[in-house]
Amino acid sequence: MFLTECPRDAMQGWGEMIPTQKKIDYINRLMEVRFDVLDCGSFVNPKTMPQMADSGIVIDEIDKSLSNTKLSVVVANIRGAEKALSHEQVDILGFPFSISETFQHRNTNKSRDEAFTEVVNILELTKSEGRQLNLYFSMAFGNPYGESWKWEDVDFWARRFEEIGIKHILLSDTTGVGDVERISLLFNKIPAKYPNINFGAHFHNRYEDSYIKLKAAYDEGCRRFDSAIKGIGGCPMAKDDLVGNMPTERVFTFMQSEKLDIHQNLLHFESAYNMAKDIFHF
Numbered sequence: 001m002f003l004t005e006c007p008r009d010a011m012q013g014w015g016e017m018i019p020t021q022k023k024i025d026y027i028n029r030l031m032e033v034r035f036d037v038l039d040c041g042s043f044v045n046p047k048t049m050p051q052m053a054d055s056g057i058v059i060d061e062i063d064k065s066l067s068n069t070k071l072s073v074v075v076a077n078i079r080g081a082e083k084a085l086s087h088e089q090v091d092i093l094g095f096p097f098s099i100s101e102t103f104q105h106r107n108t109n110k111s112r113d114e115a116f117t118e119v120v121n122i123l124e125l126t127k128s129e130g131r132q133l134n135l136y137f138s139m140a141f142g143n144p145y146g147e148s149w150k151w152e153d154v155d156f157w158a159r160r161f162e163e164i165g166i167k168h169i170l171l172s173d174t175t176g177v178g179d180v181e182r183i184s185l186l187f188n189k190i191p192a193k194y195p196n197i198n199f200g201a202h203f204h205n206r207y208e209d210s211y212i213k214l215k216a217a218y219d220e221g222c223r224r225f226d227s228a229i230k231g232i233g234g235c236p237m238a239k240d241d242l243v244g245n246m247p248t249e250r251v252f253t254f255m256q257s258e259k260l261d262i263h264q265n266l267l268h269f270e271s272a273y274n275m276a277k278d279i280f281h282f
C-alpha cells in the first residue's frame with residue numbers, strides 16, 4: 001500500500017495556533033515513520049488559512065535525510081505554485097479541483113473551468129521544475145450543497161485531466177458524504193478507464209465510519225490512501241464543522257488484518273502518535 005500522512009490536513013483547521021517549532025518537530029518525527037508521502041503544508045492566502053502561514057519555514061526545516069518520504073503541499077493558484085516550487089524540498093504539489101461547482105468557488109474563488117485553466121498552467125510550471133502535480137478531486141462522492149451527483153461527472157473531469165497529462169488523482173470525500181455504495185462504484189468504474197492515472201483515496205469521515213470506507217475502496221483495488229493520526233482534521237472551507245480524516249492507526253489495523261506488508265516503522269509511529277496527542281489534545 002502507498003500511504004500519505006496528512007499533517008497539513010490535521011493542522012489547517014485547528015483552532016489554536018500550533019507553534020512553528022512544534023510543527024517542525026512533529027513532521028520530522030513523521031519522516032522517521034517512512035510514509036511514502038507527507039502532505040505537510042500549503043501555500044494559500046494566509047488570511048484564509050492562518051495556521052498554514054508558516055509552511056515555507058516548516059518545509060525548509062524538514063530533515064529529508066531521515067527517510068525517503070516525499071513532501072507534498074497544497075496550492076490553490078499559480079501564485080501558490082510558484083511559491084511552493086521556490087522551496088527545493090517540495091516534491092509534489094496538490095491542487096484541489098472540485099467536482100462540485102459550489103465548492104470550487106468556496107475553496108479557490110474560481111469556477112471549475114477557471115480552475116481547469118489554472119491546473120494547465122500549474123502542470124506546465126511543475127513539470128518544468130521536475131516536480132509532480134497531484135489533483136484532489138474534492139467532493140468526488142457527493143456534496144453537502146444540494147448539487148446533483150453522478151459518477152459520470154467524475155468521469156468527465158478525469159477524461160479532461162487525462163487529456164492534459166495529469167497522472168495522479170486523489171478521489172476525495174471532502175465532507176464525508178460518500179457511502180460504501182458510491183465508494184465501491186467510483187473505484188470500480190474510474191481507475192479501470194484511465195490506466196495512465198494513479199488513483200488514490202483521500203477520505204474525510206467520522207472515526208466510526210473509517211474502516212468500512214477504507215475496505216470498500218480496497219476491495220475495488222485501491223492501494224493508495226491518505227490519512228491523519230487519530231483522524232484529526234478536514235477542510236474548513238467546505239462546511240463550518242470539520243468531519244475528520246481517515247485515522248492512520250486504523251489503516252495500519254486494516255493492513256494487519258489483511259496480512260499486508262507494512263513498510264513503515266511502527267515504533268516511530270507510536271512516538272509520532274504521542275506527539276500528536278500533545279498537539280491535538282486527545
Ligand SMILES: CC(C)(COP(=O)([O-])OP(=O)([O-])OC[C@H]1O[C@@H](n2cnc3c(N)ncnc32)[C@H](O)[C@@H]1OP(=O)([O-])[O-])[C@@H](O)C(=O)NCCC(=O)NCCSC(=O)C[C@@](C)(O)CC(=O)[O-]
Binds near residue numbers: 012042137138202
Ligand atoms: C486560492 C486563494 C489563494 C485565491 O484567493 P483569491 O481571493 O481569489 O485571491 P486574490 O488574488 O483575489 O487575492 C486575495 C488575497 O489573497 C492573497 N493571495 C492570493 N493567493 C495567494 C497565495 N497563493 N499565497 C498567499 N497569498 C495569496 C492576495 O495577496 C490577497 O491578499 P490581500 O490583498 O487580501 O491581503 C484563496 O481562495 C485561498 O487561500 N483559499 C484557501 C484554499 C485552501 O487552503 N483550502 C484548504 C486546502 S484544500 C482541502 O483541504 C481539500 C483537500 C485537499 O483535503 C481535498 C478534499 O478533501 O477535498
